[in-house]
Structures are given as C-alpha cells and as structure tokens.
Amino acid sequence: DAGITQSPRHKVTETGTPVTLRCHQTENHRYMYWYRQDPGHGLRLIHYSYGVKDTDKGEVSDGYSVSRSKTEDFLLTLESATSSQTSVYFCAISESTGPYGETQYFGPGTRLLVL
C-alpha cells in the first residue's frame, strides 16, 4: 500500500469553527489531491497540488483552502465549517500526470461531521 496517512480519521465539530485536515505521504510523489465523497456524487475534487506551494482549485473549492509547504504534507482547511461540509474527505497522491493515465493512490479517509 502507498504510504498515505490522514489525520484525524474522525472529527466532530461545530458550525463556524475552523478545521484542518492533514494528509501525509512517504512516497515523495509530486501531485496531491483532496476530494470529498458524498452519497450520489461519487468523489469531487476540492483542490490539488502540483508541487510545494503550487496549488489549484477543483470543482468544489468554495469554503476550502489548502497549503503545501513540504512535499510530504498537504493540508485542507475549512475556514468556518458549515453543515454542508459534513462529508468523508480523501487525500490522493500520484507520481506524475499525463496522457498515460497515472494512478492515484488514496488515503483511508477522514469522516467529518459538522453540527
């Protein structure tokens, strides 16, 4: 299994509080992604990173920010959590991208409940 850990694995928080989720990899892969998974929607990309300090938005980025100060860590922050952000969050990594279909490796997920 690819060396990807996510912390915390479970979190309950209240509306309006800030929340930070951490993704840590030991593979030295360049690309890192944050997705959220909701019933009926599959996984949707929130933000991704293509290198240290290089990030870009995905399709559901509103209300989320990210930072990547080291190759191995990719942080997802909910500045002021809302109930609509209750979800399961997955981090993924890939060594590269391109037309050869680089594989993404997924972390175990973080379950976030916003009350």
Added chain:
Amino acid sequence: AQSVTQLDSHVSVSEGTPVLLRCNYSSSYSPSLFWYVQHPNKGLQLLLKYTSAATLVKGINGFEAEFKKSETSFHLTKPSAHMSDAAEYFCVVSDRNFNKFYFGSGTKLNVKP
C-alpha cells in the same frame, strides 16, 4: 466540459454470473479513463485504466473494460462474479491536461450467493 455518467446506481448479480457495470463519458478530447473500486469503509483502489494504447483493457481480479469511442462508453465487465467483488465501483475521466479527475456517482455491486 467533461463528465461521467454511471448508468446504474445498484447492480445485483449471483455468484458465478457475469458482471456488467456501465459508464458513459462526455469529452471534447481523448481523455484517460479509469475504474476504481471501493470496498466498504475502505479507500479506493485502481482496477484498470485506458490510455489510448489499446481499446480492451485488462485489470486486476479478472476485470476488464472496453473503450468505445463511437459510443463514448467504457463499460466494466467480469466473466464470473465472486463474493469478494461486492463493493462500489467508480468510473473516472481525466481533464484535458490530465491534472484533474472527474468521478461518476458510483455503482454498488451486490453479489448474491
């Protein structure tokens, strides 16, 4: 814009019978296509990927998928279902720059003994 439609939200088969999970995509370019599997309370694992090298793609655990450009489809098949195949399956398409990925809504496969 690219999109992915998985035509069945639930599929139920008996053990030992064939599996067909359907996926249609919409894209103005030649994308990379993937199938991922997610077992209950687990992360996702790659089953197979299409990268324009061959239209019939073989993956792990006996799964394969055929890319049909004229039908914009990438259906997943397996000749004989096993109980361990019970999981949720996601069809995924890349964007034009192969940096972003778009998931279908998923198909839950139930395998009956």
